[in-house]
C-alpha cells in the first residue's frame with residue numbers, strides 16, 4: 198500500500214500545470230460565451246503534445262500511460278478550464294481499444310472524435326461535439342463511428358463544446374460493445390472528476406487569496422469564522438476528492454473490479470464539492486464575484502454543467518449504494534469468482 | 542501509488558486473518574470502535590482482547606521494538622486494522638493510551654518511563670487517561686488552573702479535571718498542570734504522569750447522554766508526583782501537549798479510521814432492510830446510502846494518504862484535523878441512516894429484533910464532535926495553520942502568539 202503519487206508523476210503534473218496556465222485559462226472560457234470557437238488549448242494542440250493520447254497504447258501512436266497520469270494532467274487542465282475535455286479523449290481510447298489504425302489517426306491528430314450520448318439518430322447534448330470531426334455512438338449493442346451534423350445549443354459553459362449530434366454516415370466498429378461502452382463512460386467519469394478537482398482546487402485558492410487581503414471593519418475577512426470555516430470545509434472536500442480521484446484512476450488499471458464503484462464515487466463527490474466551492478467563492482468575493490469580468494462565474498458555469506454530464510449525482514450515488522450492497526451480499530453468500538468489490 | 546498489498550503485506554494479511562479465525566471465540570466483537578451496548582460492561586473482556594492482540598503482535602505494530610512494539614510501518618498497521626474490522630473485533634479499550642498518552646510518553650518521557658510504561662500500556666495491563674480538560678478550560682485548554690507546586694518530596698497537585706475518559710479504569714494518566722502562574726498562559730504549564738492510585742485522587746464517573754459512563758470528574762487534592770514523572774521540561778508542557786493533541790487527531794479519524802458504526806455494517810443493515818421499504822422510500826434511502834458510503838470512502842483514503850505522507854516525512858501536521866472533522870460527519874450520517882432504516886421502529890432505542898447500534902451511535906456522535914477538539918476549533922486550526930488565514934481577533938494577542946492558541 199502506498200497512497201501517494203511518485204516523484205516522476207509529481208514532475209509530470211508540474212509540467213502540465215505550466216503548460217495549461219500558458220495555453221488555456223478562464224479568459225478563453227469568457228470569450229467563448231460571446232463568440233463561437235474552439236476551447237483552448239484545442240484538440241490539435243492536445244494531440245500534438247500527447248495529452249489526449251496519454252492512455253492510447255504506444256503501438257497506436259499514443260503514450261501508453263496509466264489513467265492515473267491522465268488524471269494528473271486533467272487536474273491541471275481543469276484548473277484552467279481547458280478544453281476539449283480529456284474525459285472525451287480517455288473515453289475514446291477505451292472505445293477504440295485494439296483498433297490501432299483509428300487510434301493512430303486520433304493520436305496523430307488526423308481525426309478528432311467525440312462521443313455521442315443518447316440516440317445516434319438525434320442525441321442528447323454531447324461533450325466536445327463542436328470541435329469533433331467524427332463521432333462514436335452506441336446503437337443497440339453496436340458501436341458506430343461516423344460523421345455527423347452538430348447543432349449547438351446555447352451554452353452555460355462554452356468550453357464543453359456541447360451540441361446535438363445527428364450521424365450522417367456510420368460504420369460499425371465493434372459489436373457487443375455494451376460492456377466496453379460502460380467501462381469507457383466510467384473512465385470518462387474519473388477524468389471528468391479529475392478536471393473538476395483541479396478547477397475546485399483553483400477556486401478554493403482564489404477564495405483564500407481574497408479572504409487574506411480583503412478587509413472589512415478593520416480586519417481581513419478570513420479572520421471571521423463564517424468565512425474561514427466555509428473555506429476550510431471546501432478545502433477539506435477538495436482534499437478528499439483528490440483521494441477518490443486517485444483511487445478511481447488507479448483502479449482503472451490495477452483493480453478493474455473496483456472501477457465502477459470508484460468512478461461513481463469520484464464523480465458524485467466531485468459534483469457537490471466543485472459546485473459548493475464555486476458558490477463559496479462568489480459569496481466570499483462580494484459584489485466583484487457577481488461580475489462578468491471576474492473568473493468566478495466561469496468556474497461556476499463549469500461546475501453547473503459538469504455535475505450533470507456523464508450522469509448526475511443521484512445516478513452515481515445510487516450506483517455506489519447498489520454495488521456495495523450486491524458486493525456485500527455476494528461476500529455473504531460466498532459466491533466464488535468475485536473478489537470483494539467494495540473495500541468497506 | 543499502489544492501493545494493493547505488497548507481497549509482504551499480503552502475507553501479513555493472510556496470517557492475521559487466520560489468527561483471527563482461530564481465536565475468534567476469545568475476542569470481544571462489535572460493529573464500531575467505541576460502540577458498546579447500553580447497560581453492559583465488558584471492560585475486562587475488552588482488556589483481554591487487547592492483550593491477546595498485543596501478544597500476537599497486532600497492537601503497537603508501529604511502536605519501537607525496545608518498548609514492546611513491532612517496529613513496523615503504518616501500512617502494516619493499516620492491513621492489520623482492516624482485518625480486525627473485517628473480523629468485527631472490538632476496538633482497543635486502551636484507546637486513550639494508544640492514541641494519546643503513549644505517543645506523549647514516547648516523545649517526551651525518560652528512558653526509564655518508556656521501559657516501565659509502554660509495554661504494559663500496549664497490552665492494556667494498565668489503562669491510561671488524559672487529564673487535560675477542566676470545568677473552565679476545554680477548547681481554551683491553556684487557560685487551565687490545576688496547579689503543581691514544587692516541594693522537597695515532589696510536585697503537589699491541586700485542582701480538578703473533567704470529561705476524563707476511562708479515568709475510573711485507569712492506572713495512569715497524563716496530567717497538564719500550571720507550574721508558573723506568572724508566565725503567559727501557554728508558557729507556565731508542565732506535563733506529568735500521575736498514578737491514579739495515589740492518595741488525593743478521587744474519580745467520579747459521569748453519566749453521558751448515551752447512558753454510558755465513559756468520562757469522569759477527577760479531583761486532585763494535594764496529590765504528590767515525583768519529579769522523575771515529569772514529561773518534558775518544567776513550563777514546557779504546552780509543547781508536550783501539542784504532541785498529545787496531534788497524535789489524538791491522527792488516532793481519532795485522521796488516519797482514516799471510522800468513529801461510529803462501520804460502513805460495512807451499514808451496508809449489511811441496508812441490504813436486509815431495503816426490501817421492506819416502500820418504493821419511494823427505497824429510492825431515497827439508496828441515494829442516502831450512496832452519499833454516506835462516498836463520504837466514508839473519501840475519508841478513508843484521505844486518511845491513508847496522510848499515513849503515507851507521515852511515514853515518509855515524520856510527524857502528522859495540522860491537516861490531520863481534517864480527518865477528525867470528516868470522520869465525525871460520517872459517523873453522524875451512518876447512525877442517522879441506520880436508525881431510519883429501522884422504519885417505524887426507529888423511534889425506539891432498540892428494534893424489535895434487538896438492534897441497539899444505531900440509536901446508541903446517534904446518541905454518541907454529539908460527544909465525538911466535541912472530544913479531542915470541537916469542530917469549530919479544528920476548523921480554526923485548519924484555516925489558520927494550513928490555509929494561512931488570519932486568526933480571530935480575540936486571539937490576536939498583543940504579545941507574541943505560540944504555535945497553536947487552542948487545543
Ligand SMILES: Cc1cc2nc3c(=O)[nH]c(=O)nc-3n(C[C@H](O)[C@H](O)[C@H](O)COP(=O)(O)OP(=O)(O)OC[C@H]3O[C@@H](n4cnc5c(N)ncnc54)[C@H](O)[C@@H]3O)c2cc1C
Nearest residue numbers: 671672673674679680704705706908911912913914915917
Ligand atoms: C465524549 C467526550 C470525551 C472526552 N474525553 C476527554 C478526555 O479523555 N480528556 C480530556 O482532557 N478531555 C476530554 N473531553 C473534553 C473535550 O476535549 C472538551 O469537551 C472539548 O475540548 C470542548 O471543551 P468544553 O467542553 O470546555 O467546551 P467549550 O470549550 O466551552 O466549547 C463550547 C462550544 O463553544 C465552541 N467554541 C469554543 N471556542 C470557540 C472558538 N474559539 N471559536 C468558535 N467556537 C468556539 C466550541 O466549539 C463548542 O461548540 C471529552 C469530551 C467528550 C464530549
